[in-house]
Amino acid sequence: MRPLDWAVLAASLAGVAAYGVWRSRGSRTTAQYLLAGKTMPWYAMALSIMATQASAITFISTTGQSYADGMRFVQMYLGLPLAMILISAFAVPRFHSSGVFTAYEYLEKRFDARTRALASVIFLLSRGLAVGVALSAPAVVLTVLLGWPTHWTTLAMGVIAVAYTVSGGIAAVTWTEFVQMIVMTAGIIAALLTVLWLLPAGVGFTDALAVAGAAGKLNAVVWRFDLNDQYNVWSGVIGGMFLALAYFGCDQSQVQRYLTGRSIAQSRLGLLFNGVAKIPMQFFILLTGALVFVFYVYSQPPLVFQPQAMRALESQPGYPQLRAEYDRAFAQRRQAALHMDLDGFRSAQREVDVVRGRALSLAGQATGQGRVNDTNYVFLWFVVHHIPAGVVGLIMAAIFAAAMSTISAEINSLATVSMVDIYRRFVRRQAPDRHYLAASRWLTVFWGAYAVVTALYAQNLGSLVEAVNRLGSLFYGTLLGVFVLAFFLPRVRGGAAFLSMLLGEAAVFAVWHFTGLAFLWLNAIGCLVVVCSGFAISVLRPAPRPAS
Amino acid sequence: MNPPDERPPFWGSWGRIYTGLLLYLVSLIALFACFTRSWNR
Numbered sequence: 001m002r003p004l005d006w007a008v009l010a011a012s013l014a015g016v017a018a019y020g021v022w023r024s025r026g027s028r029t030t031a032q033y034l035l036a037g038k039t040m041p042w043y044a045m046a047l048s049i050m051a052t053q054a055s056a057i058t059f060i061s062t063t064g065q066s067y068a069d070g071m072r073f074v075q076m077y078l079g080l081p082l083a084m085i086l087i088s089a090f091a092v093p094r095f096h097s098s099g100v101f102t103a104y105e106y107l108e109k110r111f112d113a114r115t116r117a118l119a120s121v122i123f124l125l126s127r128g129l130a131v132g133v134a135l136s137a138p139a140v141v142l143t144v145l146l147g148w149p150t151h152w153t154t155l156a157m158g159v160i161a162v163a164y165t166v167s168g169g170i171a172a173v174t175w176t177e178f179v180q181m182i183v184m185t186a187g188i189i190a191a192l193l194t195v196l197w198l199l200p201a202g203v204g205f206t207d208a209l210a211v212a213g214a215a216g217k218l219n220a221v222v223w224r225f226d227l228n229d230q231y232n233v234w235s236g237v238i239g240g241m242f243l244a245l246a247y248f249g250c251d252q253s254q255v256q257r258y259l260t261g262r263s264i265a266q267s268r269l270g271l272l273f274n275g276v277a278k279i280p281m282q283f284f285i286l287l288t289g290a291l292v293f294v295f296y297v298y299s300q301p302p303l304v305f306q307p308q309a310m311r312a313l314e315s316q317p318g319y320p321q322l323r324a325e326y327d328r329a330f331a332q333r334r335q336a337a338l339h340m341d342l343d344g345f346r347s348a349q350r351e352v353d354v355v356r357g358r359a360l361s362l363a364g365q366a367t368g369q370g371r372v373n374d375t376n377y378v379f380l381w382f383v384v385h386h387i388p389a390g391v392v393g394l395i396m397a398a399i400f401a402a403a404m405s406t407i408s409a410e411i412n413s414l415a416t417v418s419m420v421d422i423y424r425r426f427v428r429r430q431a432p433d434r435h436y437l438a439a440s441r442w443l444t445v446f447w448g449a450y451a452v453v454t455a456l457y458a459q460n461l462g463s464l465v466e467a468v469n470r471l472g473s474l475f476y477g478t479l480l481g482v483f484v485l486a487f488f489l490p491r492v493r494g495g496a497a498f499l500s501m502l503l504g505e506a507a508v509f510a511v512w513h514f515t516g517l518a519f520l521w522l523n524a525i526g527c528l529v530v531v532c533s534g535f536a537i538s539v540l541r542p543a544p545r546p547a548s
Numbered sequence: 549m550n551p552p553d554e555r556p557p558f559w560g561s562w563g564r565i566y567t568g569l570l571l572y573l574v575s576l577i578a579l580f581a582c583f584t585r586s587w588n589r
């Protein structure tokens with residue numbers, strides 16, 4: 001990072017935080033602090049929803065994923081517009097008109113207190129486990145590539161995000177996310193244009209697409225149906241729709257965004273905009289990764305992008321021979337690409353893939369990690385080593401913005417559920433509003449401190465980080481199922497809903513443990529088990545009619 | 549509880565907006581399929 005990059009990064013961080021605090025001044029009631037007094041326009045909610053969804057590691061690893069595996073990841077978002085339509089039509093009007101602060105509060109109005117408590121605890125557990133990881137993962141990658149001390153990176157992102165969230169509540173979170181999303185978009189556009197500009201003279205955009213396509217990187221649509229494959233049209237449209245329904249319909253970090261809307265129409269427009277913009281945005285992020293691949297066809301990349309693994313590889317006895325084979329395969333591939341000999345290019349690409357696969361395995365043996373996965377390091381390596389001054393600062397600002405928007409949204413929603421669904425419901429039911437406002441601020445401080453501390457510890461947990469991330473998505477299907485019962489099956493009462501949630505969670509864990517089913521389908525299974533069992537229980541054990 | 553419905557600021561009804569979004573999704577999938585067919589070989 002050069003002085004100009006530091007200046008861009010510092011100005012972006014300070015500007016975003018100051019703007020958020022300024023826009024949220026005057027939050028003096030619980031309703032203002034947690035729901036922005038229901039005054040938000042659709043465009044603020046729309047960008048805020050998108051920013052919450054885009055974490056830093058998504059930003060970093062999506063490009064790397066495209067480099068390694070092509071653009072098929074974009075299909076995961078194909079179910080999103082369908083989910084936005086369903087949530088706009090059925091969830092938004094119900095949540096808005098019931099006057100709730102959280103999605104789980106609605107469950108008590110519809111069922112009973114224990115169903116609300118169970119849903120709240122599931123949310124607190126799953127989000128609580130993930131919040132530290134969302135902060136630590138980008139810090140680890142930035143540390144490895146830039147040599148920044150991990151603790152300082154974590155603290156810088158964490159403390160700034162916690163400060164403006166505590167200060168202004170949901171309004172500060174929404175307005176900072178609004179600006180952060182603009183910064184992220186600018187970062188994506190800058191990266192895409194820069195990689196095109198860095199291609200060798202004589203290699204145009206269509207040549208780059210032809211080379212990327214010959215290596216199989218432009219597989220934006222895969223029609224083959226396979227239950228064990230995460231990324232095809234069918235798993236994307238169906239599994240992706242269930243995932244998006246659960247995330248946007250039942251996860252407080254998203255529900256709280258559209259509860260702040262000044263009207264049902266404004267909240268709907270915010271969600272539908274996300275359905276329109278998200279897929280093209282992911283497409284261009286993935287296209288950037290595919291073009292980074294093309295750039296490295298002409299400019300030799302390291303054998304392994306993760307610096308620590310590369311150093312371990314270099315100390316191995318088999319390294320010199322592997323290096324010689326890699327250099328030879330790279331030179332053949334480069335020549336074939338320069339002459340647009342696509343058959344020769346494909347053959348050389350297979351050779352490069354084989355050698356790199358052996359290098360990743362050997363580096364894994366040397367570091368004791370199994371096969372090394374360096375996908376998350378590809379894009380940042382490219383940024384740090386090839387992008388001009390100023391643009392690096394902008395892209396770093398985009399990565400920081402992505403991390404901080406996710407953290408602030410998560411600690412804000414965790415504090416809201418802790419205050420509304422646990423403290424105000426079960427601990428202190430009658431108190432003045434200023435007491436609950438103070439409790440909301442203190443709970444935000446608590447969850448912020450918890451996020452920073454777990455992020456600092458998570459850096460030493462290695463592969464457990466990934467496991468925790470995956471564990472979080474084991475709960476979504478069950479939450480979605482209980483909201484489907486609440487909205488569409490009026491005969492189902494509290495006892496059946498509570499029991500069916502427990503059955504749904506048991507089914508999801510059983511499928512996850514005993515089968516190799518792709519993760520996207522678990523949301524659908526959890527939801528279906530809850531809905532079917534809830535309906536069956538309500539038929540077998542109908543609730544007694546209230547005495548007239 | 550029957551939540552109140554509000555008219556959208558354009559296109560007259562939410563049903564039309566939802567239909568538009570569905571058509572947009574179908575067009576995107578078709579566009580991606582053409583993109584894959586044209587370049588990924």
